[in-house]
Amino acid sequence: xxxxxxxxxxxxxxxxxxxxxxxxxxxxxxxxxxxxxxxxxxxxxxxxxxxxxxxxxxxxxxxxxxxxxxxxxxxxxxxxxxxxxxxxxxxxxxxxxxxxxxxxxxxxxxxxxxxx
Amino acid sequence: xxxxxxxxxxxxxxxxxxxxxxxxxxxxxxxxxxxxxxxxxxxxxxxxxxxxxxxxxxxxxxxxxxxxxxxxxxxxxxxxxxxxxxxxxxxxxxxxxxxxxxxxxxxxxxxx
Numbered sequence: 001x002x003x004x005x006x007x008x009x010x011x012x013x014x015x016x017x018x019x020x021x022x023x024x025x026x027x028x029x030x031x032x033x034x035x036x037x038x039x040x041x042x043x044x045x046x047x048x049x050x051x052x053x054x055x056x057x058x059x060x061x062x063x064x065x066x067x068x069x070x071x072x073x074x075x076x077x078x079x080x081x082x083x084x085x086x087x088x089x090x091x092x093x094x095x096x097x098x099x100x101x102x103x104x105x106x107x108x109x110x111x112x113x114x115x116x
Numbered sequence: 117x118x119x120x121x122x123x124x125x126x127x128x129x130x131x132x133x134x135x136x137x138x139x140x141x142x143x144x145x146x147x148x149x150x151x152x153x154x155x156x157x158x159x160x161x162x163x164x165x166x167x168x169x170x171x172x173x174x175x176x177x178x179x180x181x182x183x184x185x186x187x188x189x190x191x192x193x194x195x196x197x198x199x200x201x202x203x204x205x206x207x208x209x210x211x212x213x214x215x216x217x218x219x220x221x222x223x224x225x226x227x228x
Contacts, residue, residue: 033215042120042204042218043160056215090159105216107159 004108012114021076021111025093032074035090086115122219135192139205148208195226
């Protein structure tokens, strides 16, 4: 049973460019969240997708956008990249159901983005 | 004030000792609390969750929660070198969504 898979694992971009990161959730999971983890910091919540809609968003500008597909996979897009966007981008999925009781989050290994 | 605060460490303990990791949070309505372990270059992995005041034990790990003091801790008994990692405290705010707020993590070093 594959866990959460993310691609690419590493990428380098220059300021002003755009990037798309991809995530396939663990089998049986339908809710996907994205987190940004800067070096030496804890993960910060970007947004969460369920039923192909953005359900909750953290304090990130509109340059950060996402999408969820019918097969539950998800993309994170970042436009007009800044040096400060350099970070590890983590995708996390959870079990079916969208309720008030938090379940365990399964994280992928992340996509490490470097902006030069 | 940060929503979730942890001492960044490193916390150094000898093998076999008890490691004590602490976390405070600012939002009184927080309902769920988690400890994640993150090895260098790897993704976070859930090791403990706790929802009510008191202690919760799982093997060598004990999580402690005191909602009145807004304090969560993790004890690791019989620490092993393989426990060397960064431990992230995470809080689920009572928003009805699965949004975890993480602390910056405490780096634990267990020496043989």
